Amino acid sequence: MAIEVGAVLAALADASRRRIVTRLAQGPATTGQLAELFPISRPAVSQHLKILQTADVVRTTLVGRHRWHELNPDALHALAHWAVDVAAPHDKAPA
Amino acid sequence: MAIEVGAVLAALADASRRRIVTRLAQGPATTGQLAELFPISRPAVSQHLKILQTADVVRTTLVGRHRWHELNPDALHALAHWAVDVAAPHDKAPA
DNA sequence: CTTACGCGTAAGAATTTACTTACGCAATGC
DNA sequence: GCATTGCGTAAGTAAATTCTTACGCGTAAG
Numbered sequence: 001m002a003i004e005v006g007a008v009l010a011a012l013a014d015a016s017r018r019r020i021v022t023r024l025a026q027g028p029a030t031t032g033q034l035a036e037l038f039p040i041s042r043p044a045v046s047q048h049l050k051i052l053q054t055a056d057v058v059r060t061t062l063v064g065r066h067r068w069h070e071l072n073p074d075a076l077h078a079l080a081h082w083a084v085d086v087a088a089p090h091d092k093a094p095a
Numbered sequence: 096m097a098i099e100v101g102a103v104l105a106a107l108a109d110a111s112r113r114r115i116v117t118r119l120a121q122g123p124a125t126t127g128q129l130a131e132l133f134p135i136s137r138p139a140v141s142q143h144l145k146i147l148q149t150a151d152v153v154r155t156t157l158v159g160r161h162r163w164h165e166l167n168p169d170a171l172h173a174l175a176h177w178a179v180d181v182a183a184p185h186d187k188a189p190a
Numbered sequence: 191c192t193t194a195c196g197c198g199t200a201a202g203a204a205t206t207t208a209c210t211t212a213c214g215c216a217a218t219g220c
Numbered sequence: 221g222c223a224t225t226g227c228g229t230a231a232g233t234a235a236a237t238t239c240t241t242a243c244g245c246g247t248a249a250g
Contacts, residue, residue: 006110013108014238015101025181031197044239046198065196065247076182080175086120087171109208126227139209141228160217160226193250199243206237211230218225 003056003078011055012079016040017048021071024058028070098151098173106150107174111135112143116166119153123165 012018020034031049035042049069052058057075060067107113115129126144130137144164147153152170156163 006108006113009104009113010108013101013105016238018101018104022181025184032195040238041240042197043199043241047238050198067197071182073182076178080178080182083171083175083178086117087166087168087175089120089122111208127225135208136210137227138211138229142208145228162227191250193248195248196246198245201240201242203240204238207235208233209235210233212232213228213230215228216226218223220221220223 001056003075005079005082007055008057008075008079011052011057014048014051016044017052020045020048020052021057024069024071028068030066030068032066034069096151098170100174100177102150103152103170103174106147106152109143111139112147115140115143115147116152119164119166123163125161125163127161129164 012021016038019038023029023034023037031046032042034049035045038045049058049060052069053060055075056072058069059072060069062068107116111133114133118124118129118132126141127137129144130140133140144153144155148155150170151167153164154167155165
């Protein structure tokens with residue numbers, strides 16, 4: 001399944017999700033670890049992670065009763081590529 | 096004033112605004128011209144343009160009673176740069 | 191087996207968003 | 221001058237977003 005740039009943009013439009021993403025850029029973390037870092041509840045983090053997963057920005061693996069979340073750099077590269085394409089008049093790149 | 100990546104992301108998170116931006120990637124247009132292209136009213140386009148202007152994604156110049164809108168590629172480059180920075184663990188780039 | 195932990199989901203409230211129609215104002219044209 | 225064009229703003233609304241607390245389920249530990 002190709003990455004949907006629209007979904008990636010929507011996922012990253014929220015400041016809380018951006019904080020999660022920038023944290024995950026430094027390495028995987030569990031839901032609880034993320035929740036401790038920010039001033040929002042754990043369910044809120046869980047809901048944000050669902051959106052990030054749907055956009056394929058974050059990927060999650062279950063290990064025992066923990067869920068390890070890690071960044072998918074491809075989503076960010078796809079976003080960067082899209083932005084560069086739109087900025088240049090080399091006509092390609094729809095949304 | 097530096098470009099706020101958060102504002103750029105929020106501006107581009109909406110599909111209608113992305114259509115406006117991709118249209119402007121091919122050259123300037125007036126508010127009315129944009130409104131004719133999409134299935135939304137002219138005031139809606141005007142409101143979207145205001146958000147794009149605030150994010151510095153679009154710049155507008157008044158010529159007589161027309162307003163010519165044009166893309167600011169710097170905003171898209173800033174977005175691309177941010178995305179690449181987050182994707183890579185070269186630790187920099189907050190949001 | 192029973193308790194504690196980690197986490198997602200459900201339900202609901204408070205905002206925010208993306209539209210609409212109605213209106214008003216400045217620039218052009220006659 | 222007066223009418224028309226191009227456009228922004230105001231006000232209202234329906235739907236989506238972002239939280240919260242309460243709850244339930246599976247895993248691990250005692």
